[in-house]
Each structure stands twice: as C-alpha cells, then as structure tokens.
Amino acid sequence: MHAQPGRSVTSKVLALLDSFTPASPALTLSELARRAEIPLPTASRRVAELVAWGALERGADGRYRIGLRLWEVGSLAPRGLGLRELALPTMEDLYEVTHENVQLAVRQDLELVFIERIAGRHAVPVLTRVGGRFALHATGVGLVLLAYAPTEVQEQTLAAPLERWTELTITDPGRLRRALAEVRRTGYAVSDRQVTMDALSVAAPIRGPDGSVVAAISLVVAHDRADPVALAPLVQAAGRTISRALGTPVRAAATSHVTPLPPVT
Amino acid sequence: MHAQPGRSVTSKVLALLDSFTPASPALTLSELARRAEIPLPTASRRVAELVAWGALERGADGRYRIGLRLWEVGSLAPRGLGLRELALPTMEDLYEVTHENVQLAVRQDLELVFIERIAGRHAVPVLTRVGGRFALHATGVGLVLLAYAPTEVQEQTLAAPLERWTELTITDPGRLRRALAEVRRTGYAVSDRQVTMDALSVAAPIRGPDGSVVAAISLVVAHDRADPVALAPLVQAAGRTISRALGTPVRAAATSHVTPLPPVT
DNA sequence: GGATGGGCTTTCACTCAGTGAAATCGTGGG
DNA sequence: CCCACGATTTCACTGAGTGAAAGCCCATCC
Known part of the structure; x- marks a missing residue:
C-alpha cells in the first residue's frame, strides 16, 4: 500500500x-x-x-x-559561514571606504545565493536577503559567477528564458554571451540598472585554492553617483584579498587579472 | 538482520x-x-x-x-538568522559607541549558542565563534540566559559539575544561585574574568512578544579598562531596543527593569 | 446543546525500502 | 607484485515505514 x-x-x-x-x-x-x-x-x-x-x-x-x-x-558549511568569516573583514573595509552596499554571493546550481551583505543605512536600498536566491544573469555578482561557471551551466542558463526586471535587463542570449566574455576579459562585471532602475553594481571574482572562481563580491551603488570604472579596481582588490585568505596561490589569482594594479603582495 | x-x-x-x-x-x-x-x-x-x-x-x-x-x-531559523537580522543594527550601534566586542546568544538546552558577534579589531580577543556553543554558568550572556531559564534548566545546571576556566569562575552551586538571583534583581549580568583573566562581560536580556527571555546581548571588554556599572544601562537599553523589534509589549519588557533609566518609548 | 469543521494523532495490517555481511572495486604504497 | 584502506555493489531477508480509516481535540457556529 x-x-x-x-x-x-x-x-x-x-x-x-x-x-x-x-x-x-x-x-x-x-x-x-x-x-x-x-x-x-x-x-x-x-x-x-x-x-x-x-x-x-x-x-x-x-x-x-x-x-x-x-x-x-548549517553554520558549518564552508561555503556559508566559513566563507563569510573569511570575507567579512575585507567587506567591512570596502564598506568603510565607500559607505555603499557590499554583497557576497556564491553559485548554487543555476542560481546565486547571498552569503552576506553589508547594507549602509544611507546607501541605496537593496532587496536582497542573506540566504536568499537570485538569478545569475542580472546582478553583478551573478554575471561574475556565470562568466566563470562551467560551460554546461552557462549553456543551460542561456537556453532558458531570461527573466526581465527592468528595461535594461539583458534578456537576449547573444548579448548575455558577449557580456560574459567581457567579464572574463576585464576581470570584473558591471550590472547597470538591470535589477532596479536606481542601482548599479560592480562585482569581482573570488577564487579558491585551485584557482577556480568560488564566489563573487560586489558594490551596489546609486546609478547616478556611480563610476563603475573607478570602482572596479577597488572591488577587484577586495576579491583578491579574500582569495588570498582562502589560500589562492598568487599566480592563479593573477591569471585573469588584466587591469593594471600594483601587485598585492 | x-x-x-x-x-x-x-x-x-x-x-x-x-x-x-x-x-x-x-x-x-x-x-x-x-x-x-x-x-x-x-x-x-x-x-x-x-x-x-x-x-x-x-x-x-x-x-x-x-x-x-x-x-x-538553516538561515530560515527564527532564532538564528532571523534574530540576527533584527538585532544587528542595534549591535552595530553598541559597537560604534564603545568599539568593544558585542555578542548575541540564545539558550539551547543546557548550553548557549552564539548567534552573532561583532569583534572590533582593537578590542580584546574573544574565543567565541558564531554557531559555537558554550556553558551557561560563566559568560555574561550565559548568566542572563540561565537566570531567566525555566527552573528545571537551572536545577539541572546547578546539579552538574560546573566547569572552571579561571580562578574566578563560579563553580560553587550556592554562589551561582545567588549570582542568578542578583541578575534577576538588577536586570543585567556581569561576568568578571570568569572565562579569561583579561576580559569581563556585561549582559542584558532580550525578550520575545510574550515577555519571556529569548536571547541575551553582551559587551566584552578588557577587565582593567571596564566599569560594569557604567556599561550596564547601555547594554540594557540595547536589549530593550531589540526586544521591541521582536514585538515585546512595553509593559512586559519593563517588568524586570529595575535600574532607573528614562522610558524608551 | 450538539453539530460542523479543521487540524492532528493513533490504529492496524501490509509490504517494500532499508538493511548489513560479504564480495567487489578502486587506488595508492611499499 | 601484493597489501591496506576506503568506498561501493550484490543479495536475500525483514521490520520500519506506510496510509486508509477511525479517533481525538478544540474551536466556532447555529
């Protein structure tokens, strides 16, 4: 029965x-x-x-x-609290310097999961929640995680219909593919008003000991007072700092680092 | 088989x-x-x-x-991340004012579990870990949680051997019983060098909507630059703010509030 | 009063998901 | 090569798990 x-x-x-x-x-x-x-x-x-x-x-x-x-x-999950503990000091530094929202996320299957968030009281309100999920194709962290994800994950994401939040959300697979290539080329991602019309985010990868991208960090700022190109090195440096804390060999982390920055030794 | x-x-x-x-x-x-x-x-x-x-x-x-x-x-646990989200802004305020360690804990059976911790870089090092457990009879948060715990929990704790960390740790059941009564009388707890010889903590209760104590918040400071009596109102006020965020009716929260403080309406 | 309904627990007879000893399959040393 | 160690698969057996139905509790309504 x-x-x-x-x-x-x-x-x-x-x-x-x-x-x-x-x-x-x-x-x-x-x-x-x-x-x-x-x-x-x-x-x-x-x-x-x-x-x-x-x-x-x-x-x-x-x-x-x-x-x-x-x-x-659950707090014993290396990709949860473990990652958070390692990343938090750097995230706080980033917050102190900018007083903007700082976000940390990892990929789980075809979505991203927010691990931590520092939300400034005077920064743009963001609708994310620690422990919450979101699509990969719109946010800064999402674009980074997708750009460095296994081909299979990228293909599945590109094959599925891409949800739209604003008129600027990338919903065309071809455009998304080009955006991802750009992320890999520059080593950072910019999501300009793709989720809400008032915010923009700049994200950079965080790498594990084997050099693979395991997480992403981003700054979310009001789109009208933002200069993505100026913010990028800041976010990238934070990503590299956390990568180092994770035990990334410097060579591996440097591999995709293209923008001219003094070596962070 | x-x-x-x-x-x-x-x-x-x-x-x-x-x-x-x-x-x-x-x-x-x-x-x-x-x-x-x-x-x-x-x-x-x-x-x-x-x-x-x-x-x-x-x-x-x-x-x-x-x-x-x-x-x-796990992040959906009301007593875990849920509590943390509500308490964090107040904890940050407390940190900004004091630049000392701020801790948030709840009781689980006969131990306490740390839910969140703000550790100042220049504050005394504390050996606690978010998600970690600790005995109830030594720390400030532990004394608060034990003082307001059901009688059964108190009796079980008093009956078991009380672990010692320093020469000041209370290990005598009679003395502990008196300390708990004092906590209930004053509405806050002081743990002076009971865990490490360099630190002291001051803790206050956090109450749920039904008026029962559901958590505790504390400041951990170097014992030689500390004035517990001066810190107590600060921590108590923080506890009451978080209680209010949890939906405590003001009357219930005020019931055990003895120290003269302006009503926080 | 008692009838109705929603939510939860217990009863009971059936049966397949779970079991573990033993065999098998790596894999890495020495 | 063989041995050691860890993990997985095989196989025959069986009791933990099952769900329909009945029972229980406690409101709420008429």
Missing part, C-alpha cells in the same frame, strides 16, 4: 525541510504535508522526529519553524 | 549531520559512519542521498562537508 513506491524516507525528510522558504518560514503540519507531498500521518511522524532532534521547532501558535540545531549545523 | 532494531532511518540521517562539529567540519565516509555509529554501506547510501539534495558536499579531497543547501535552510 505504498502510494509512491520508490520514494525514500530520506527524500521525505528533506522534502519537509525544503518546504520552508523565506516567504513562508512557519508552517502548520498540514501545510508541510501538502508542500512535501506526503500523507499527513507520515508527515506527522517524520516531523516529530525532526522536532525531537531540534531540526524543527514548534511555536506557541502550533506552527513549525526551522530549529536552532539545524542553523548550527 | 537489523542490528539495532528501533533505530529509525531519520535518526540515522540526523546522526550523520550531527557528526560534523566546528572542530571537524570535513569528514570521510568512514569517519562519518564511525561517528554516527552506522554500518559503512548504510552510511554510504544515506550520504549519497544527502549529497544529491545538497545537504552535504563532497570536496576534491573526497571528504564530506556541510552543503550550502543546508546552510540556506
């Missing part, structure tokens, strides 16, 4: 966790069962186990939320 | 996640199986599913680490 033979217990547990999103971080058992496509009794049993362990917590309102224990374990 | 009848699949999956600690964030499959006390073939299967979903990631060295997907889900 197994309704969906082939469905593993583990996949059900993970589907339950998957049901939580930034938009709905608190769910009743029924909602959980519906979203995870699991019969209610089964959901009840799995959820009880997750609560006992601390992966979920049940609030006074009877709704379930992600538990602190899961946050703790 | 079930070796440990009564062991659920879910418990095995969670035991695998439990195997990762700040001290060992990268494990081979064999290590995982050993720590989780699961036969290797079984561990292999469960781990494969976790990797497919993104809960774990396998590095170039063959070791497994916590994956970004788990970090993402």
Whole structure:
C-alpha cells in the first residue's frame, strides 16, 4: 500500500525541510504535508522526529519553524559561514571606504545565493536577503559567477528564458554571451540598472585554492553617483584579498587579472 | 538482520549531520559512519542521498562537508538568522559607541549558542565563534540566559559539575544561585574574568512578544579598562531596543527593569 | 446543546525500502 | 607484485515505514 513506491524516507525528510522558504518560514503540519507531498500521518511522524532532534521547532501558535540545531549545523558549511568569516573583514573595509552596499554571493546550481551583505543605512536600498536566491544573469555578482561557471551551466542558463526586471535587463542570449566574455576579459562585471532602475553594481571574482572562481563580491551603488570604472579596481582588490585568505596561490589569482594594479603582495 | 532494531532511518540521517562539529567540519565516509555509529554501506547510501539534495558536499579531497543547501535552510531559523537580522543594527550601534566586542546568544538546552558577534579589531580577543556553543554558568550572556531559564534548566545546571576556566569562575552551586538571583534583581549580568583573566562581560536580556527571555546581548571588554556599572544601562537599553523589534509589549519588557533609566518609548 | 469543521494523532495490517555481511572495486604504497 | 584502506555493489531477508480509516481535540457556529 505504498502510494509512491520508490520514494525514500530520506527524500521525505528533506522534502519537509525544503518546504520552508523565506516567504513562508512557519508552517502548520498540514501545510508541510501538502508542500512535501506526503500523507499527513507520515508527515506527522517524520516531523516529530525532526522536532525531537531540534531540526524543527514548534511555536506557541502550533506552527513549525526551522530549529536552532539545524542553523548550527548549517553554520558549518564552508561555503556559508566559513566563507563569510573569511570575507567579512575585507567587506567591512570596502564598506568603510565607500559607505555603499557590499554583497557576497556564491553559485548554487543555476542560481546565486547571498552569503552576506553589508547594507549602509544611507546607501541605496537593496532587496536582497542573506540566504536568499537570485538569478545569475542580472546582478553583478551573478554575471561574475556565470562568466566563470562551467560551460554546461552557462549553456543551460542561456537556453532558458531570461527573466526581465527592468528595461535594461539583458534578456537576449547573444548579448548575455558577449557580456560574459567581457567579464572574463576585464576581470570584473558591471550590472547597470538591470535589477532596479536606481542601482548599479560592480562585482569581482573570488577564487579558491585551485584557482577556480568560488564566489563573487560586489558594490551596489546609486546609478547616478556611480563610476563603475573607478570602482572596479577597488572591488577587484577586495576579491583578491579574500582569495588570498582562502589560500589562492598568487599566480592563479593573477591569471585573469588584466587591469593594471600594483601587485598585492 | 537489523542490528539495532528501533533505530529509525531519520535518526540515522540526523546522526550523520550531527557528526560534523566546528572542530571537524570535513569528514570521510568512514569517519562519518564511525561517528554516527552506522554500518559503512548504510552510511554510504544515506550520504549519497544527502549529497544529491545538497545537504552535504563532497570536496576534491573526497571528504564530506556541510552543503550550502543546508546552510540556506538553516538561515530560515527564527532564532538564528532571523534574530540576527533584527538585532544587528542595534549591535552595530553598541559597537560604534564603545568599539568593544558585542555578542548575541540564545539558550539551547543546557548550553548557549552564539548567534552573532561583532569583534572590533582593537578590542580584546574573544574565543567565541558564531554557531559555537558554550556553558551557561560563566559568560555574561550565559548568566542572563540561565537566570531567566525555566527552573528545571537551572536545577539541572546547578546539579552538574560546573566547569572552571579561571580562578574566578563560579563553580560553587550556592554562589551561582545567588549570582542568578542578583541578575534577576538588577536586570543585567556581569561576568568578571570568569572565562579569561583579561576580559569581563556585561549582559542584558532580550525578550520575545510574550515577555519571556529569548536571547541575551553582551559587551566584552578588557577587565582593567571596564566599569560594569557604567556599561550596564547601555547594554540594557540595547536589549530593550531589540526586544521591541521582536514585538515585546512595553509593559512586559519593563517588568524586570529595575535600574532607573528614562522610558524608551 | 450538539453539530460542523479543521487540524492532528493513533490504529492496524501490509509490504517494500532499508538493511548489513560479504564480495567487489578502486587506488595508492611499499 | 601484493597489501591496506576506503568506498561501493550484490543479495536475500525483514521490520520500519506506510496510509486508509477511525479517533481525538478544540474551536466556532447555529
């Protein structure tokens, strides 16, 4: 009497966790069962186990939320808190110098995930959230991550319809392809009003010990008081500093560094 | 041929996640199986599913680490990133005014978990880590969290042997009991060189909408340039600001507020 | 009062997902 | 070459997991 033979217990547990999103971080058992496509009794049993362990917590309102224990374990992710800890001092420097928004992101599949954000109180408001996802083809960090992603990822992104946010968003695959080539040539990316009409971002790659691009850092500034070309070296230097903290051999990091900057030894 | 009848699949999956600690964030499959006390073939299967979903990631060295997907889900924990987002602006204010370390922690069972930390470059070095755990009976945040914890938690802590870090650490249950009463009376806690001989911390409670203490905030300063009594109102005010952000009715927050401060309306 | 409904838990008989010992498959030393 | 170590696959067995249905709890409404 197994309704969906082939469905593993583990996949059900993970589907339950998957049901939580930034938009709905608190769910009743029924909602959980519906979203995870699991019969209610089964959901009840799995959820009880997750609560006992601390992966979920049940609030006074009877709704379930992600538990602190899961946050703790998640904080051990090298690409999450680990990266953040290494990058934060440099991000703060960048903020102190510019007083603009500083963002740090990595690629997960065909999207990017924001790892950290320093939002100046007087800087342009940005709609990103730490832990939130976004498409790769519009933001500065996204363009960098896409430009240095495996060919397969690029092709999949170019093949899918490219969502539009403003009239300046690149939605033509050919134009995007050329933009990515430009990013690789210069070593930084500029996204001019592609997400909102008031902001512009300049991003640079962050490389891991093997020289591959593992993350991207960007400055988001008001488009009318911005000079992307002037900001680029600043962001690139920050990217290189964090790369070094990650253990990048200097040679590898320098490989794609084209703009004339004094060697950061 | 079930070796440990009564062991659920879910418990095995969670035991695998439990195997990762700040001290060992990268494990081979064999290590995982050993720590989780699961036969290797079984561990292999469960781990494969976790990797497919993104809960774990396998590095170039063959070791497994916590994956970004788990970090993402964990970031939805209200007591984790949720609390941090609400508290951060106030914590930054506190840092700007004092240029000392600011810490934010919640209680999980009989320990505390650090949610966020602002560590000034020129402030005393602290050995805490975001996502890290610590005992309740020594730090400022710990004393606050313990003082307002359910009686059961207090009794369990008092019954167990109290670990000592310095010659000033409170290890006598009677003295601890009196210290907790003092915290409740004054509405703040001072931990003077109880963890390291160079630092002192002053902590205050953060209350949730129902008036219960859900977190604690503290300043950690060098013990020789510190005046706890002068710092207390500052930290308490910060605690109340964050409480308000959490939706605390003003009355409830004021209930245990004894030190004369102008009403923060 | 009691009828209705929404949300959750328990019962119960069935069965396939999960299991682990053993064999197999790398891979890297010596 | 063989050995050691780690990881994966095979295979026959079985109890953990299952879900329909019934039961339970607690509002809310008439």
